[in-house]
Amino acid sequence: MPTNTTGNAAGQDGSAVFSTDLDLPDRRRGKVRDTYTLPGAGPGGSDAILMVASDRLSAFDVVLPTPIPGKGRLLTEIAAFWLRMIERSGLGPTHLISTDDRLVPDSALRGRTSRVDLKGRVTVGRRCAVVPVECVVRGYLEGSGWRDYQRTGSVCGVALPPGLRQCERLPEPVFTPATKAEEGHDENIGFDAAVEHAARVFGAARAAGLLETLRARSLAIYRMASEHAAARGIILADTKFEFGLPLDADGRADIDAEPVLIDEALTPDSSRFWEASAYEPGRTQQSFDKQFVREYLEGLVDAGAWDKTDPGPELPGDVVAGTLARYRAARDRLVG
Numbered sequence: 001m002p003t004n005t006t007g008n009a010a011g012q013d014g015s016a017v018f019s020t021d022l023d024l025p026d027r028r029r030g031k032v033r034d035t036y037t038l039p040g041a042g043p044g045g046s047d048a049i050l051m052v053a054s055d056r057l058s059a060f061d062v063v064l065p066t067p068i069p070g071k072g073r074l075l076t077e078i079a080a081f082w083l084r085m086i087e088r089s090g091l092g093p094t095h096l097i098s099t100d101d102r103l104v105p106d107s108a109l110r111g112r113t114s115r116v117d118l119k120g121r122v123t124v125g126r127r128c129a130v131v132p133v134e135c136v137v138r139g140y141l142e143g144s145g146w147r148d149y150q151r152t153g154s155v156c157g158v159a160l161p162p163g164l165r166q167c168e169r170l171p172e173p174v175f176t177p178a179t180k181a182e183e184g185h186d187e188n189i190g191f192d193a194a195v196e197h198a199a200r201v202f203g204a205a206r207a208a209g210l211l212e213t214l215r216a217r218s219l220a221i222y223r224m225a226s227e228h229a230a231a232r233g234i235i236l237a238d239t240k241f242e243f244g245l246p247l248d249a250d251g252r253a254d255i256d257a258e259p260v261l262i263d264e265a266l267t268p269d270s271s272r273f274w275e276a277s278a279y280e281p282g283r284t285q286q287s288f289d290k291q292f293v294r295e296y297l298e299g300l301v302d303a304g305a306w307d308k309t310d311p312g313p314e315l316p317g318d319v320v321a322g323t324l325a326r327y328r329a330a331r332d333r334l335v336g
């Protein structure tokens, strides 16, 4: 059992919300967010999606038993900031309707979850049929991109110049899609494979054009966000977006609609953020994301104490505090 779970006076007071239990339909538990249907809160009285960002932390695709108290609120604030900026910049529609917890009726609150648990953690969005592709953009070479490059000289079928070092800036940002795995690790795929994945849900006639749009849009959002981050001394090394097609009143995907940016965007969970003043290729970077906790966990793996499978280890207090401090710094620097 996780330590420090909600049930005590959790929420704004700094204690943790590990999971939620609302009396609403379609409860689903992602790695970090609990999602529900919020009847009538969408456009024209349609059903909306309610996402509640918990304090769960996943690393290497394993949800750790120790929450990071307040992380869910930081994620919600950061993502909402970016979603609004993306819409204002004319970079396409997003699912964001509101972050107001008052859209969740009192009748949905029961047992373990109280209103204070919801404060600052709620995103109400337009419900979409999810495009089953992670839209990753990389401006720098790290993580699975760096690993693929060392093996093959390319990432997702995009050939890169020889001799690049770890964390080196790429000549141009590249779109490197990945599968959205239900179980286990996402896998980097080429553009054509991404089209095939989308075709399984939206048909071959729509898939190629859809992926072209998602590539262009992902790259445009990455460029805008990198400029904003750079002005605040932060490098946006890479990031991952999810898109969907809006559902009509009967719950069917509107195939011809503009794709909508869904989920979270440009948070330390979905992006690598580096301290620009300390940037130096050829090594790992000082980061405002999960790298800190990943390094702690790699230490356990090297010591033979964990093998990156479920269940994950409890995190010591200093690792929890250090992780939270990095998420806070990201919030302060990017959206403060």
Ligand SMILES: Nc1ncnc2c1ncn2[C@@H]1O[C@H](COP(=O)(O)OP(=O)(O)OP(=O)(O)O)[C@@H](O)[C@H]1O
Binding pocket: 029, 030, 031, 032, 033, 034, 035, 049, 051, 095, 125, 126, 127, 128, 129, 130, 180, 181, 182, 242, 244, 262, 263, 264
């Ligand atoms: N507007 C939307 N319409 C439909 N689904 C959405 C929308 N926004 C987000 N989602 C889905 O809600 C979930 C958010 O939960 P979370 O980010 O914790 O999941 P995850 O573990 O990253 O993803 P998953 O469990 O699907 O692999 C994701 O599955 C995401 O695809």
Ligand SMILES: [Mg+2]
Binding pocket: 030, 263
């Ligand atoms: Mg997610």
